[in-house]
Amino acid sequence: MDTFDTIGFLGFDVFGTVVDWRTSVARRAEPFLRRHGIDVDPSRFADEWRAEYQPSMERVRSGERAFVRLDILNRENLGRVLLRHGVEPAALPDSELADLNRAWERLDPWPDSVEGLARLKRRFAIGPISNSHIAGMMNLARFGGLPWDVIVGAEIAQTYKPRPETYLRSIEAVGLPPERAAMVAAHNDDLAAASALGLRTVFICRPREHGSEQATDLEPARDWDVVAEDLVDAARQLGC
CATH class of the missing domain: 3.40.50.1000 (HAD superfamily/HAD-like)
Structure with a gap:
């Protein structure tokens, strides 16, 4: 051309x-959700996590917040989604949350x-x-x-x-x-x-x-x- x-x-x-991203995150979230008794379809969970993506970045784009890497935003967003389903992130092992957050690198x-x-x-x-x-x-x-x-x-x-x-x-x-x-x-x-x-x-x-x-x-x-x-x-x- x-x-x-x-x-x-x-x-x-x-x-x-x-x-x-959707199929991959859902597959990696499924055993985590099952292990902790979180009653949500893994694909829906992936969608909800992804839905936090643009709003969290907009705070940086607008100047409301200094730049932070996407892995940090994703971890914060994961916490928000868990809270929405009645799960306190602080009550879960940090190692498990960190591993689930790495789904975005797999x-x-x-x-x-x-x-x-x-x-x-x-x-x-x-x-x-x-x-x-x-x-x-x-x-x-x-x-x-x-x-x-x-x-x-x-x-x-x-x-x-x-x-x-x-x-x-x-x-x-x-x-x-x-x-x-x-x-x-x-x-x-x-x-x-x-x-x-x-x-x-x-x-x-x-x-x-x-x-x-x-x-x-x-x-x-x-x-x-x-x-x-x-x-x-x-x-x-x-x-x-």
């Missing part, structure tokens, strides 16, 4: 685009992800522009075999997407101007924020990220530069 001839770096959203890639990334890597440098922290992305990459060249994102920028700094400081860190980078994501709002800064855009269809009743991001909201069924299809369209 000629429009990508000058592109040197592909930045990836990870949660939902590259890995299946997420299964979608079936096409590793092959698609490996193919894209033949032509482009690749790495996450994620709201996760560097250690979390490193651990997730080792768990799932994700072949990143570099890890950038929120911890580099000290703020969270879709704040412009998250994209711009990440691209600056890999030594390129925005027009020589592209954002790859399954979320239209992520691509809109990147596009406004001059990045090219690749939309990946993930209609089951939120389960069978997903109602968001089922299709591209705009005429993105590339619209692909999955990462293997994106690699094919980009000549990889």
Whole structure:
């Protein structure tokens, strides 16, 4: 694709685009919930935990709170969800809570992800522009075999997407101007924020990220530069 001839770096959203967070978190939460008699469906528990994600980051984005890493926010959010189900986090072993929180670093890639990334890597440098922290992305990459060249994102920028700094400081860190980078994501709002800064855009269809009743991001909201069924299809369209 000629429009990508000058592109040197592909930045990836990870949660939902590259890995299946919902199924993975539910699977790891299930024995914890059963062990402690918490009567909630594991998939619903994963959804409730994820629902705290954006509100907790918004406090940082708005300046209400200084930047803290996503693993810290996730641990706080876990406590809020447990309280909602009548469980006092302080009454549970800290080691178990810490282990459950690491579920976000043990997420299964979608079936096409590793092959698609490996193919894209033949032509482009690749790495996450994620709201996760560097250690979390490193651990997730080792768990799932994700072949990143570099890890950038929120911890580099000290703020969270879709704040412009998250994209711009990440691209600056890999030594390129925005027009020589592209954002790859399954979320239209992520691509809109990147596009406004001059990045090219690749939309990946993930209609089951939120389960069978997903109602968001089922299709591209705009005429993105590339619209692909999955990462293997994106690699094919980009000549990889």
